Amino acid sequence: GAVVSQHPSRVICKSGTSVKIECRSLDFQATTMFWYRQFPKQSLMLMATSNEGSKATYEQGVEKDKFLINHASLTLSTLTVTSAHPEDSSFYICSAIFDYGYTFGSGTRLTVV
Amino acid sequence: SQQGEEDPQALSIQEGENATMNCSYKTSINNLQWYRQNSGRGLVHLILIRSNEREKHSGRLRVTLDTSKKSSSLLITASRAADTASYFCATDAKGTDKLIFGTGTRLQVFP
Numbered sequence: 001g002a003v004v005s006q007h008p009s010r011v012i013c014k015s016g017t018s019v020k021i022e023c024r025s026l027d028f029q030a031t032t033m034f035w036y037r038q039f040p041k042q043s044l045m046l047m048a049t050s051n052e053g054s055k056a057t058y059e060q061g062v063e064k065d066k067f068l069i070n071h072a073s074l075t076l077s078t079l080t081v082t083s084a085h086p087e088d089s090s091f092y093i094c095s096a097i098f099d100y101g102y103t104f105g106s107g108t109r110l111t112v113v
Numbered sequence: 114s115q116q117g118e119e120d121p122q123a124l125s126i127q128e129g130e131n132a133t134m135n136c137s138y139k140t141s142i143n144n145l146q147w148y149r150q151n152s153g154r155g156l157v158h159l160i161l162i163r164s165n166e167r168e169k170h171s172g173r174l175r176v177t178l179d180t181s182k183k184s185s186s187l188l189i190t191a192s193r194a195a196d197t198a199s200y201f202c203a204t205d206a207k208g209t210d211k212l213i214f215g216t217g218t219r220l221q222v223f224p
Contacts, residue, residue, distance in 0.1 A: 034211065043201060043215060
């Protein structure tokens with residue numbers, strides 16, 4: 001149980017366009033989800049905490065207007081990278097809390113060309 | 114914010130040897146967890162140790178936690194080539210649900 005489905009797994013987009021990444025909790029309700037970014041050979045950096053029905057809380061240094069987070073239902077959180085640039089190319093992973101701990105999506109590799 | 118610092122950053126060993134990775138963190142925690150990540154893939158949860166526990170075992174894994182020193186270690190015994198991956202500690206500080214990851218250790222096990 002406690003599976004988070006994340007898609008797409010890979011996306012390539014042109015510079016200046018926007019990309020949406022979805023995370024769905026499949027068999028539980030996730031009132032809180034987290035979004036992380038991981039650059040090559042680095043650790044996961046927490047970007048924001050997404051709460052169902054309220055505004056996301058962003059970590060220091062993360063631009064909220066660039067990384068739009070929507071958590072409109074108890075099973076879906078989305079991260080939209082707006083006006084993407086090559087420096088936004090990264091691995092994005094979502095996570096959700098369930099009864100026994102944390103579960104992670106499989107990640108989205110974003111490449112901006 | 115990056116809470117955990119891990120060392121070594123990279124570790125290369127031969128199959129059959131033991132691998133030890135260390136993690137230090139900064140604030141009081143509820144739990145500390147260890148995860149594995151194969152290159153470019155998702156995370157695999159390995160083990161969770163609560164703040165009131167000092168040692169935990171799971172198969173070939175042994176985790177210790179010293180809350181007075183704010184540090185933890187992960188020992189993988191009798192390593193295998195398949196253990197080659199990056200290993201991260203992660204903590205959730207008291208008063209928050211946020212899971213903060215350490216800098217990670219890249220382990221390479223040569224056959």
